[in-house]
Every structure is written in C-alpha cells, then in structure tokens.
Amino acid sequence: MNDELLLRYSRQILLPQLDIWGQEKLIQARVLIVGAGGLGCPAAMYLAAAGVGHLTIADDDTVELSNLQRQIAHHTEDIGRPKAESTAATLSALNPNVKVEALCRRLEGEALAAQVAGADLVLDCSDNFATRFAVNRACVQAGRPLVSGAAIRFEGQVAVFDPRQPDSPCYHCLYPDQGELEERCSRNGVIAPVTGIVGSVQALEAIKVLAGIGRPLTGRLLILDGLQMSWHCVNLPRNPSCPTCGASS
Numbered sequence: 001m002n003d004e005l006l007l008r009y010s011r012q013i014l015l016p017q018l019d020i021w022g023q024e025k026l027i028q029a030r031v032l033i034v035g036a037g038g039l040g041c042p043a044a045m046y047l048a049a050a051g052v053g054h055l056t057i058a059d060d061d062t063v064e065l066s067n068l069q070r071q072i073a074h075h076t077e078d079i080g081r082p083k084a085e086s087t088a089a090t091l092s093a094l095n096p097n098v099k100v101e102a103l104c105r106r107l108e109g110e111a112l113a114a115q116v117a118g119a120d121l122v123l124d125c126s127d128n129f130a131t132r133f134a135v136n137r138a139c140v141q142a143g144r145p146l147v148s149g150a151a152i153r154f155e156g157q158v159a160v161f162d163p164r165q166p167d168s169p170c171y172h173c174l175y176p177d178q179g180e181l182e183e184r185c186s187r188n189g190v191i192a193p194v195t196g197i198v199g200s201v202q203a204l205e206a207i208k209v210l211a212g213i214g215r216p217l218t219g220r221l222l223i224l225d226g227l228q229m230s231w232h233c234v235n236l237p238r239n240p241s242c243p244t245c246g247a248s249s
C-alpha cells in the first residue's frame, strides 16, 4: 500500500479489528454483485469506497426514470444506459484504485458458475426468485459465501450463507418452496432509504466475511421493519433434505 492508499483507507486501518492486514485482504478481494438496483447500488458504492479491490457488477437492465428514487449509483443523465455500466462509472469515479467490471447481461448457466467461482464472495442484490435460486445454487456448488438482501415496502432482510461452514444453511433452506413467492418492488413499492439500509448491511457483512472479522450473519436472518423501526434476528437452521445443499444433492 502506498502513502495515498494508506491515507485513503486510514479510518479503516485505525480499527484494531481490521488493521492494515484486513485492509490488504479487502484490496486483494474479488466480489461479484448480482443486480445494480436499489440494493446493488449502495452495496457496490460502499465496497468500492472501502477499497474492495475487484468488483464485478452484473445487470441486464437499463436505467429508467422510476429507478432514480432509490438506485443511487445512477444519475438522471444515465437514463437509457445499461445499469451495470452506469454503476461501474460511478464506482470508478468514487475510487479509481478499484478494478470494476460491468456485465450488461443476465448471468445464467455456465457464465454464472464461472463468475461465482472466480469471486471470493457474492452479493445477491437481485429482485427475482429465479435469479436468487440460481445464484444460491452456484455459490453452494463453488463453495462461495453469499450475502443475500431483499427490500420491499418498508421492510428489509439480510442473511449470509456460507457453504464453507458445515452447519450453514443455504438460501434454498430458507425458502424451500420456489412458487408463489415472487414479490417485486416494481409492483409493491419500496421506500428509498430501506434499500440503502439493506445494501449497506450487505456491504458490511461482505467486508466482515472477506476480512475474517466479527460475527457475520451466517445462519441468521436479520429483519427490518422500517415503519416501526424495529429489527429482529432469527436463526436459520440448515435443512438436511434441502434440494440444493442437502446430503442427497
């Protein structure tokens, strides 16, 4: 780390838990962020600002006017631009030391498996269950930790799934039934700061897992009721007969 980087990250290096060694780990880390919307924007911005060295942003959508209320990496002049590209431009301006890769397509099949295997950690910031299940499956298969977030209305959820730990559940353990769960903020509405809160919690959990500090939300689901401003956390047991991570899979 040169003097400029030491100064840029000085307020993190000051933290005894992180120290220069933890910052070096962040600089070496590769993170895949699936979705550059309400959760992906703040999560990616905090990870870039904090100095996570390599960020890959995957999103097949383009910026629309109705996104700007919460998707804070995109600006008014980005309307019509691919979200992955718009996010990458914001991140590079925020911290030119971070290598940012924009994938302006939906990650599926072998391409998804390859991107997950090439990352140290994956953030699921998507808005649909098909993607969530596919990303979870790829993380279980490649043994990569997954930080999963969701926000709708005034509510938020965050959980960490770490297949490297034998007692960790996976996303599929939490939602065994794939049908009837689809809820999107495009139909239900969402209050802007709740996406920022959830995306920021995802970024913090990613930093903790990458640096190996603190107690991540592994096997726990953190639930926010923003209207009452109350948080609670429930333990998530692993489902031994889970079709994705169970013994028979």
Ligand SMILES: [Zn+2]
Pocket: 169, 170, 171, 172, 173, 174, 239, 242, 243, 244, 245, 246
């Ligand atoms: Zn499972």
